[in-house]
Amino acid sequence: MYRLYDFLPSGNGYKIRLLLNALDLSYDLIEVDILKGESRTEEFLKLNANGRIPLLQLENGECLAESNAILIYLAENTPLLPEDRLDKARVLQWLFFEQYNHEPNIAVVRFWMTHGGPTEEQKAQLSAKMAGGYAALDVMEKRLTDQNWLVSDTFTVADIALYAYTHVAHEGGFDLEDYPAIRNWMERIVKRDRHVLITDH
Amino acid sequence: MYRLYDFLPSGNGYKIRLLLNALDLSYDLIEVDILKGESRTEEFLKLNANGRIPLLQLENGECLAESNAILIYLAENTPLLPEDRLDKARVLQWLFFEQYNHEPNIAVVRFWMTHGGPTEEQKAQLSAKMAGGYAALDVMEKRLTDQNWLVSDTFTVADIALYAYTHVAHEGGFDLEDYPAIRNWMERIVKRDRHVLITDH
Known part of the structure; x- marks a missing residue:
């Protein structure tokens, strides 16, 4: 069984939990409190020299870091990662x-x-970060005005990755009032089968 | 033929030029001066709504952005991207x-x-950025002390991606004196066939 080292408030970790649930893959959750330095212990650094969660440990003990690399690994050969070479690159x-x-x-x-x-x-x-955040939302809004999902006409791990922090952007003070396409896209995601909420698991 | 929209001082663009050269793929270079706002013109934003270079345009006119997504796209089915699922995820x-x-x-x-x-x-x-940079170099040094290339025993696009800004880190004031494994790795890269210098092309 997969073992996921994770910190529950992390959106990067949330991506992996969403995907594992969407694919109906079971896993052991090992909570790592990054605020208490638990991702920088000697023991944890042996698993990930970069000292970060989420970290996926495979059955054979090998570890994979970086949330978006884990998404691709898990989604390979599933409908959530297109087979077409250009579409796959667009997910990336x-x-x-x-x-x-x-x-x-x-x-x-x-x-x-x-x-x-x-x-x-x-x-x-703060003002540079807010401007950068809104610029990113602008790019998403533009794309989602034209189509239902980010990459093509089907839901992919790109939607999972961008959803993770977009759906809690308001907690940072970002106002999505002027982003109707993003709000509709998030509603479509929430309505999907096997969508798991951040507080679940 | 591929068309590469690029700004020559960019390390992100340099990655693509290195790979295109390593794979012996010819391309048209369209220089975009980001300092003069040429990546934010209405015309360029039609090609990449995120307004950034490098941007790869395929023969059919489709465009692909994000340097590392372009690396994966071009390296697919070549020796520079492993076929093994876990090794490929490690490149990512x-x-x-x-x-x-x-x-x-x-x-x-x-x-x-x-x-x-x-x-x-x-x-x-500055001090936070310098500390962050050295922390990244520490992770690389640790890995390259154990093996010749970042992912496995063969050279991959991961080596190209990390080389791009590491080999000019000194221009930002980063001192690689205490990073012998990184320095040896860079020497191995420079000695490879079809390695192209940043000023080339």
């Missing part, structure tokens, strides 16, 4: 967009706001 | 690590330092 395009343009703005501001911030140092970066 | 693990932990620190500081910075605002973030 969205996953890299998520880690570079979306998460460092939207997830980071949310983390600040839900963990006693913003501090003075964070305040100095 | 390094590519996501590159975009989240390496590039936002090492490439961003390099950009500041080579473009008239650091400004007062950049100075406030």
Whole structure:
């Protein structure tokens, strides 16, 4: 059985939990409290030298890090990852967009706001982070105005990856009022079979 | 023929040029001066709504963005991308690590330092960025102490992706003196056939 090292408030971890549930794959959840430094212990660093969750341990003991790499690994040969070479690359395009343009703005501001911030140092970066987050949402809105799902006409792991922090963006102060296509897309995702809520498991 | 929209000083673009050359694929280079806003024109935004280079245009006119997604697309079915499911996911693990932990620190500081910075605002973030960059280099050093290439015993696009900004890290003030495994790895890369220098093409 898979073993998932995870911190429940993490949207990056949430992606994996959503996908495991969507694929009906069972797993052991090992909670790692990153706020208490549990992802930087000598023991954990042996599993992931980068000291981060989520981390997926396979049955043979091998470990795989980086949430979006784990998504691709698990989705391979399922309907959630297209077989077509260009469509598959488009899934990756969205996953890299998520880690570079979306998460460092939207997830980071949310983390600040839900963990006693913003501090003075964070305040100095706040307007740039908010602008970056809205710019990422603009790109998504544009795409989702034209089609139901990010990559093509079917739901893929790209939708799971972008949903994770978009659906909690309001916790960082992002207002989705002007993003109707994103709001409709999130409603479509919630209505899917085997959609699991962040507090589940 | 492929068409590559690129800005020559970009390490993200350099990755693609290295790979195209390694695979002996010819392409038209369309230079886009991001400093003059050429990646944010109405015309360019039609090709990439996210307004960034590098951008690969296929023969049929379709465009693919995100440097690391382009690497995977081009490397598919070549020796530079393993076929094994876990090894392929490990390539992705390094590519996501590159975009989240390496590039936002090492490439961003390099950009500041080579473009008239650091400004007062950049100075406030500098120590965190330097620490983040060295932490990324630590993870690479650890891996490359045990083996010749990042993913396994063969050279992959993960090595190309991480090489791009590591080999110019010194331009941002990063000192690789204490990273002998990384320095040896870079020497191995430079000695490979069809390795192209950043100023080439």
